[in-house]
Amino acid sequence: MFRPAAREVVKLPTRFFSCKSEPTRAAPAKKSTRKELAGLIPAFPEIYPDFLQSPVWNRRNALKEELERQDMLERRMNIDIPEFYVGSIVAVTSSDRNLGSKEHRFVGICIRREKEGLLHQFTLRNTIENIGVEVMYDLYNPTIKKIETLKLEKRLDSDLTYLVDALPEYSTFDFHMEPQAHPAGTPIPVNEVKVKLKNPPWTRRWEILSYRGIEDTWTQATPWFKRKLHKTLVNDYEKYDLIANYRTGSTKEQEVFVQEQMQKFEKERHAAGLTRRRILKSAASHK
Amino acid sequence: MASNRVAASLPRIGVTIGHVPQKLKTGGIEPSRRARLEVLRRIVTRTVREERVELKWNRAVEARPYLERLIQLGVERGPLDEYTSEMMDWWLPEKDLITKMHEVIVPRFQNRESPFTSLFRLPPQRLQQYIQNKREVWKRYDIGVLEIDGNPFPPVQAENQEQSNSILDALLSDALRNHHITLQEKLETSAK
Numbered sequence: 103m104f105r106p107a108a109r110e111v112v113k114l115p116t117r118f119f120s121c122k123s124e125p126t127r128a129a130p131a132k133k134s135t136r137k138e139l140a141g142l143i144p145a146f147p148e149i150y151p152d153f154l155q156s157p158v159w160n161r162r163n164a165l166k167e168e169l170e171r172q173d174m175l176e177r178r179m180n181i182d183i184p185e186f187y188v189g190s191i192v193a194v195t196s197s198d199r200n201l202g203s204k205e206h207r208f209v210g211i212c213i214r215r216e217k218e219g220l221l222h223q224f225t226l227r228n229t230i231e232n233i234g235v236e237v238m239y240d241l242y243n244p245t246i247k248k249i250e251t252l253k254l255e256k257r258l259d260s261d262l263t264y265l266v267d268a269l270p271e272y273s274t275f276d277f278h279m280e281p282q283a284h285p286a287g288t289p290i291p292v293n294e295v296k297v298k299l300k301n302p303p304w305t306r307r308w309e310i311l312s313y314r315g316i317e318d319t320w321t322q323a324t325p326w327f328k329r330k331l332h333k334t335l336v337n338d339y340e341k342y343d344l345i346a347n348y349r350t351g352s353t354k355e356q357e358v359f360v361q362e363q364m365q366k367f368e369k370e371r372h373a374a375g376l377t378r379r380r381i382l383k384s385a386a387s388h389k
Numbered sequence: 390m391a392s393n394r395v396a397a398s399l400p401r402i403g404v405t406i407g408h409v410p411q412k413l414k415t416g417g418i419e420p421s422r423r424a425r426l427e428v429l430r431r432i433v434t435r436t437v438r439e440e441r442v443e444l445k446w447n448r449a450v451e452a453r454p455y456l457e458r459l460i461q462l463g464v465e466r467g468p469l470d471e472y473t474s475e476m477m478d479w480w481l482p483e484k485d486l487i488t489k490m491h492e493v494i495v496p497r498f499q500n501r502e503s504p505f506t507s508l509f510r511l512p513p514q515r516l517q518q519y520i521q522n523k524r525e526v527w528k529r530y531d532i533g534v535l536e537i538d539g540n541p542f543p544p545v546q547a548e549n550q551e552q553s554n555s556i557l558d559a560l561l562s563d564a565l566r567n568h569h570i571t572l573q574e575k576l577e578t579s580a581k
Contacts (some may be wrong), residue, residue, distance in 0.1 A: 144397040159408040339423050342479045344458040345406060353401040 141365060143384040145290075146357045148260075149185050151215050152222035152241055153360050157350035170219040171360070175367050177242050178381045183249055185385055188212050189257030189293060191275055192226055194239055195248040205247060208237050209277045213262035227265055229274040234266060254284040254385060256292045258314040267304040268297040268316075286388040302327055312338075399465055402457045403503035411451050429455050430480055432535075436506075437486050437494065441536035441545075446510060449533035453508055455480070456537070460505045463495035497539040509534045509545050 147154055152174065155162045186192050193209045210226030213236070217223050222241040227234065239246065265273045272295075284290070296317035299308065302324055309319035309327075320328075340346065364382040371377055415424040432452040436442050444452070459480055462473045468491045477487045498505050511532040518526045534545055551562060 147398060337422075339426060342476065343410075343422070343426060344476065344480075345454050346410065348402065348406070348454070348458065349408065349410075352398055354398045355401055357398055 141382070142358060142361050143382065143387055145384060145386060146361060147352050148187060149384055150360075152218060152220075153364075154218050154352045155356060156218050159349065167219065171363065173220055174242060175364065175381060177244075179371060179377060179379060181246065181249070182379065183241065184251045185383070186212055186224075186249075186251045186254065187256045187290065188215055188260050188262055189255055190251055191253040191255075191279065192224075193248075193250045193252055193279075194226065194237075194246060195250075196239070196243070196246045198245075207277075209252065209275055209279060210235075210237065211262065211265070211273060211275060213265055227262075227273045228277075229270045232270065234270065234273060236266070250281060252279050252281045254282075254290060256290055258292065258294060258296075262315070263306070264299070264304075264308045264313060264316060265297065267299050267306075267308065269300060272297045284385050286385060289386050298322075399458075399461055400503065402454055402461065404454050404457050404506070405450070406454045411447060413448060413451060430482070433459065433480050434483060434486060436535055436537065437481060437490060438483070440540040441534060441542055443511070443532060443534050446531035446533040449508055449535040453506055453535060456506055456535070457503055459490070460494060460498060460537075461503060463490055464498050464505075494537060501538075505538055507536050507538055507545070509536075 143149060153171065155167065190212050191209065192212050193207060195205055195207045197204060198206045208226060208228070210228035212224055213227045214225040215222070220242050223238055224241060225236050225238045227236045229235070295315070297315055298317050299319065299322060301322065307327075308316055309323055361382060368381050371379075410422075410425070412420070413425050413428050414420075415428055418424040418427060428448070429452050432442070432444060432448060433456050436452070436456055442449075459476065462470075462476060466473045468474065468477075477490060481487050481490060511534060514530045514532055515527050516530060518528050520526070536542075536545065551558070553559075
């Protein structure tokens, strides 16, 4: 049947835009995907900093990340890499052909975790015979035999480099420490200890870097440092720069993508009957 | 570097974001990163209040991701979250705008994905700056319109009109329209 319609011609001013920005129609209403997917870990970037993308945008390369991720997953099938954070006490056993026992065990507090992908590094610090020792390990170094988390906890900061200028008691740990089990499903405890620093000069100006785990740096600073600090810009407002954070951080989509890949990898290996080792796990969100 | 991050990450922002923060002219304030944030804060506050603003193009491009992120925080984490409320307090210094954000703007986007804003380019404006020894100095400004989607104003960009007056085009479009209507009717009858 034919229905001739009165062709209403409304002349609206049409303008052709030469911009690439998305107009309203480019954002169609989609079904919300905000429901938490099963088995995914909210604290993923903290537990797996090695699976994140580079904070520098032009170094992000999907193919490189994919290849590295496969190698990392293979390695994680061969060695149990436990969950640990900056501030946890970790023991690393690595093979050393020059020692009589052919292996070397080092215990210390994890003070840094840096770099992404296969090059991920973590640094352990301990005081041995009154000398501070820091050992930097590559997480995916094949000479590492065993990694144990002796005490699973966090500190107030995500970088404890300042322990180098703190009193030695804050970085002294017993090599024969018993591992403390973390009850599954409970949140990771945060050790709110505030560290006392030695007298300045320090290796870095910790007082202006807004660390929460340092006790009252201002009163400890000598007048010379106080005069210097007086001239320094205080960058308190930088935390309000929402996009500066976005430029270096990771996105939820990427995290979900990587976690699904890890789950798939695990499932394949379990189905093949080769291993029952689990890669993607979190003590806090364990059920 | 400073403190432990606790909350889960946010989704990506569906807007072009350059990898270098652009310098903005700050008009009297000593140029710094602080001044840049102050300029952006004024733009964000104004946009939340007026919902559609006309700005210099580069400022609109630079302010848009901040506005997106602020809305996204409201949508993803809600008003009770500590970080969200801190950011809202700083970015929207006028308190009624925080209420507006949580009660008017965020509910619009509950089931929507980013982008929550639109940016249009207007024709560049040429303005006379000053006259020096009978020499007129003009300057060209690129103008952008930044708006929050779902605002009550008429659309900036008109729908594409049927331009053709040829009989063939008219018949074809009518036939298509009739086809759609009959399909709709069939669907309705089958649903009953």
